[in-house]
Each structure stands twice: as C-alpha cells, then as structure tokens.
Amino acid sequence: MLCQDCKQRVSTVVYTEVREGTKKVLHLCQACVEKRGIHTPVLKNPLQVELLFKDMLQEMGEEGAFEGDHPLDAETCADCGWSFARFRETGLLGCPRCYTTFGEPLRDLLRRVHGSDEHLGKVYEKGEKLAAIEDNEEFLREALEEAVEREEFEQAAAIRDRIQRLQRQDE
Amino acid sequence: MPPGLQKTLQEMSGRVPSWLEASDRDENGIVISTSVRLARNLHGHNFPLHADEAELEEVLEKTWAACSAIEPLADSYRMPLQDLPWEDKRFLVERHLISPAMSEIEGPAGVIIGPGECLSIMVNEEDHIRLQQVAAGMAGEETWSVLEAVDDALGRELPYAYREPYGYLTASPINVGTGLRVSVLVHLPALVLTSEVEAVLRHATQNGVQVRGVHGEGSSVYGNLFQVSNQRTLGRSEADILDSLQRVAGLLTDHEQEARSTLWHEARLQLEDKIHRSLGLLSSARVLSIRESMNLLSAVRLGVNMGVLSGVEISRLDELTILTQPSHLDRREGRVLDSSERDMLRAELVRSRIDASGGTTSHE
Numbered sequence: 135m136l137c138q139d140c141k142q143r144v145s146t147v148v149y150t151e152v153r154e155g156t157k158k159v160l161h162l163c164q165a166c167v168e169k170r171g172i173h174t175p176v177l178k179n180p181l182q183v184e185l186l187f188k189d190m191l192q193e194m195g196e197e198g199a200f201e202g203d204h205p206l207d208a209e210t211c212a213d214c215g216w217s218f219a220r221f222r223e224t225g226l227l228g229c230p231r232c233y234t235t236f237g238e239p240l241r242d243l244l245r246r247v248h249g250s251d252e253h254l255g256k257v258y259e260k261g262e263k264l265a266a267i268e269d270n271e272e273f274l275r276e277a278l279e280e281a282v283e284r285e286e287f288e289q290a291a292a293i294r295d296r297i298q299r300l301q302r303q304d305e
Numbered sequence: 306m307p308p309g310l311q312k313t314l315q316e317m318s319g320r321v322p323s324w325l326e327a328s329d330r331d332e333n334g335i336v337i338s339t340s341v342r343l344a345r346n347l348h349g350h351n352f353p354l355h356a357d358e359a360e361l362e363e364v365l366e367k368t369w370a371a372c373s374a375i376e377p378l379a380d381s382y383r384m385p386l387q388d389l390p391w392e393d394k395r396f397l398v399e400r401h402l403i404s405p406a407m408s409e410i411e412g413p414a415g416v417i418i419g420p421g422e423c424l425s426i427m428v429n430e431e432d433h434i435r436l437q438q439v440a441a442g443m444a445g446e447e448t449w450s451v452l453e454a455v456d457d458a459l460g461r462e463l464p465y466a467y468r469e470p471y472g473y474l475t476a477s478p479i480n481v482g483t484g485l486r487v488s489v490l491v492h493l494p495a496l497v498l499t500s501e502v503e504a505v506l507r508h509a510t511q512n513g514v515q516v517r518g519v520h521g522e523g524s525s526v527y528g529n530l531f532q533v534s535n536q537r538t539l540g541r542s543e544a545d546i547l548d549s550l551q552r553v554a555g556l557l558t559d560h561e562q563e564a565r566s567t568l569w570h571e572a573r574l575q576l577e578d579k580i581h582r583s584l585g586l587l588s589s590a591r592v593l594s595i596r597e598s599m600n601l602l603s604a605v606r607l608g609v610n611m612g613v614l615s616g617v618e619i620s621r622l623d624e625l626t627i628l629t630q631p632s633h634l635d636r637r638e639g640r641v642l643d644s645s646e647r648d649m650l651r652a653e654l655v656r657s658r659i660d661a662s663g664g665t666t667s668h669e
C-alpha cells in the first residue's frame with residue numbers, strides 16, 4: 135500500500151491519530167513519519183500486511199454511510215451466501231466466486247493492498263477453462279429462468295440439457 | 306488415528322529436518338534458510354472458514370487422492386490432524402511443518418510431509434491447499450523449482466480456483482495472484498547489539514517486504530532471528546518476487562557484516578567476552594529458559610561466524626534451536642512437562658551437545 139502523505143513510497147507504519155475525539159488510521163512511509171514527527175516504538179509494529187489489511191477493512195466502515203457500516207455490508211454472494219460484512223469482519227472471502235460478486239469495491243481494495251489489480255506470472259490454463267464454463271453456466275441459468283417465465287418450455291428443456299453437458303465437462 | 310502415526314512422530318523427534326544439516330551453507334552465517342509457499346484452492350468449493358464438515362472432508366479426500374497420484378509426492382507421508390492431540394500439533398508447529406493457526410483448527414484437515422521434511426502441504430488451513438518447500442541458505446530459485454513441479458503436477462490432478470484478471474484465488478485477498486510467499490530466515494545478532502536492527506528492517510520494508518521476529522513478539526523478540534517475506538502477491542511475477550527477496554537478503558547481509566565489523570573494531574573485548582560467556586553458560590548451566598538458550602545459541606553462532614570460536618558446528622547449534630522447544634522436550638521425556646522441568650531438561654540436552662572446550666558433540 136502506498137503512503138498516504140507522499141503517495142510514492144510503500145507505507146510501512148500504521149499510525150492511529152486521535153483528533154477532537156475522532157480516530158483516523160494513517161498509513162505512512164518511514165520518511166513521512168519522520169516529517170510528521172511521529173515516534174514509533176521498536177518493532178512494536180510488526181509490519182505485517184495482514185494488520186494493514188485489517189485496518190483498511192475497518193476504515194471502510196468508518197467512511198460508510200450507515201453509522202459505521204459500509205453501504206455494501208448486506209450484499210451477499212449468490213454462490214456461497216457470504217456477506218460483505220462478514221468479509222470486512224474476518225478479512226476472508228467465502229468462496230472463489232466472491233471475487234466476482236464483490237466486484238468493484240474488492241478490486242479497489244486489491245489495488246490499495248497490492249498496488250495492482252492484475253495477475254502477473256504463472257498462468258493456469260485449466261482454470262481459465264473452468265471459469266469460462268462457470269460463466270457460461272450462469273448465463274444459461276438466467277436464460278433458463280427467462281424461458282420458463284415466458285412459458286417457452288421446449289427452449290427451456292434445451293437449455294437445461296446444455297447446462298447438464300457443461301457440468302459433465304466440469305468434472 | 307492411523308496406528309503408525311505416533312511411531313512416525315516419535316521417529317521425527319529423534320532427528321531434525323534434513324535441510325538443517327546444511328544450515329551453515331551461507332558463508333556469512335546470516336541467511337539461515339529460504340522457504341517458498343503457494344496458496345491454492347479448489348474450484349467449486351467454499352474456502353475452509355466457510356465450509357461445513359462434509360465439504361472439508363471432501364476437499365481433504367480429493368487432495369489426498371491427487372497427492373498420492375503424482376510422482377513428486379511418491380515418498381511423502383500423509384498425516385491427518387483432526388484427532389491429533391494438541392501437543393502433537395504443537396510439535397509440528399515447532400518443526401515449521403504446520404502454522405500456529407493450523408494447530409487451532411479442529412475440523413477435517415491434514416498435512417503431507419515430504420522426505421526429510423523439506424516439503425509440506427497443509428490441507429484446509431486458511432486455504433484448501435498450502436504447499437511449502439524449505440532449503441538452507443539463500444535458495445529462492447532452488448526451492449521454487451521444486452515447488453513449481455509439485456504445483457504443476459497437482460494442478461493437473463485437481464481443478465484449482467483461478468480466474469483472470471486476479472490469477473490464483475485465495476481466501477484472503479492478501480494472497481491472491483501468484484499465491485506465492487517467499488520467506489528468508491536471517492540471523493542478525495550484530496545489528497541487534499548495535500541497536501540498528503529496527504532502522505535497518507524498516508528501511509528494508511521500503512522494498513516491499515514485511516518483517517517479523519521469529520521468537521517472541523513486539524519489542525521482546527529473542528534469538529535474533531527475523532523472517533523477511535514479500536508483501537504483495539498480485540501484479541508481480543514469481544521471478545520478480547524471488548528476485549526482490551534475494552536483493553533484500555543481500556542488503557541485510559551487508560548491514561549485518563558492517564555491524565559485525567564495527568563491533569570487531571570498536572568493542573572487540575566486550576564482544577569476545579559475551580561470546581565466551583555464552584558458550585560457558587550453555588556448557589554448564591543446569592537451568593535454561595527457552596529465551597535464554599536462544600539468546601546464548603545466537604551469541605555462540607556469531608562467535609563461530611566471526612572466527613572467535615572454532616570446533617563448534619553451526620548445524621549442531623541450529624539443531625538445538627529446534628530440539629529445545631517445549632513439545633520436543635516433552636516428546637523426549639514421553640509426557641507433558643511443566644516449564645521448570647523443561648528448563649532443567651533443556652539445560653541437560655544442551656550440555657550433552659556442547660562441551661566447555663568449545664567443541665560440539667554429535668548425536669549421543
């Protein structure tokens with residue numbers, strides 16, 4: 135995560151500032167800590183990305199609209215039922231699909247934590263195929279619902295067949 | 306519990322992981338070991354925290370079946386953790402085969418241990434699968450190439466959760482992308498003595514690494530061992546991550562060397578006194594706390610690295626840092642000891658391995 139003051143160096147210090155009764159968590163680099171004249175105790179701050187991340191998730195609530203809650207807290211993953219509130223509480227997601235469910239806010243977090251939102255390195259081709267099947271299935275399920283609503287039963291049956299074929303491919 | 310399990314644990318307790326035998330590999334005596342860890346998950350399953358018992362069981366079985374089907378894991382040992390007593394889990398933590406977090410998990414989970422304990426695979430920790438490979442010294446490329454082969458083979462057997470643009474999907478967004486965490490274990494006694502360690506480690510974090518003391522917490526770190534690892538896993542390739550850790554290890558080595566040289570030129574008598582006193586205490590004390598013994602072993606290691614002591618084998622000292630841990634002492638005695646019993650047994654064990662003339666005694 136980048137330093138909030140200079141926005142150039144990696145932040146290495148988490149500092150909680152209390153001013154006029156409101157708490158604010160700052161992520162700063164060593165140089166900016168010194169500039170602000172903040173004293174940090176010896177290795178008290180273990181410099182762990184887990185801790186920085188936890189603070190970040192909490193902060194999201196403080197900026198939120200509903201008395202300390204994030205506006206997205208009630209949103210849940212259609213696949214696993216995990217809510218954004220649970221994510222903020224634990225720092226953990228419920229299932230791989232949650233990455234798609236929590237879309238833009240999660241992407242934003244990733245940018246802040248990693249300075250990037252795109253994987254670089256080893257490519258897992260089989261995974262891309264599985265993801266494509268999964269997307270296809272989701273698309274077909276929506277089409278199936280619509281067909282049933284319109285009472286186009288022949289078409290619905292055909293879609294159901296295609297979903298079953300996809301699932302077999304999945305295994 | 307499989308009948309052979311207690312026997313396996315007992316056999317393990319009599320030796321140390323095989324990579325430790327080469328822990329004097331780094332000629333400067335600063336980088337003790339390198340470990341690489343990959344986080345992987347199965348497509349179509351909830352992450353462990355959000356999975357029920359049946360799903361965890363299914364993940365465990367699928368993973369075990371896949372592991373026994375692939376060549377690189379042919380000689381590895383599968384250890385179920387669910388019914389393992391807490392002391393035994395603690396023992397595995399002390400050997401760095403499972404994480405402290407894993408020792409708290411109660412549901413279906415397991416660990417696969419490769420020959421010599423260089424490879425371990427945790428199943429159903431925070432992620433479904435966590436693969437880890439360790440080697441002595443600065444060994445990023447070596448450990449990575451071994452682990453990558455295991456990962457390739459396992460990824461053919463199992464459907465990993467992977468999706469563009471994020472790459473390998475993990476329970477925590479902190480690990481998403483490569484899922485790779487490269488950790489280097491460094492011994493920085495001179496920087497601690499000169500009180501520079503804090504500033505040097507903070508400076509190192511500017512290179513995108515995180516640092517923690519291995520023993521103790523916060524300002525009461527003991528044993529002068531620090532673990533340095535990459536912060537970011539997304540948007541950086543495996544090669545890039547390995548490279549940056551190598552660079553930081555080099556940087557820390559330079560600083561430590563400089564501090565050693567300062568001590569040598571400006572406080573040689575005090576330094577030699579500290580080293581010899583430490584050896585004296587280790588070879589004659591009757592009661593040793595873990596904190597004291599770790600600090601003394603660190604000073605003696607420094608003495609050997611700086612040529613103050615001879616005849617002491619580095620790998621024998623490093624062995625003691627594992628064998629003198631609480632659960633290892635319990636196993637040696639065959640029961641759960643209280644801490645004063647452990648302090649006595651620890652001193653006895655250390656004495657039997659380090660003699661007053663400065664020599665180490667190899668195995669009893």
Ligand SMILES: [Zn+2]
Nearest residue numbers: 137140163166
């Ligand atoms: Zn800054």
Ligand SMILES: [Zn+2]
Nearest residue numbers: 211214229232
């Ligand atoms: Zn989900």
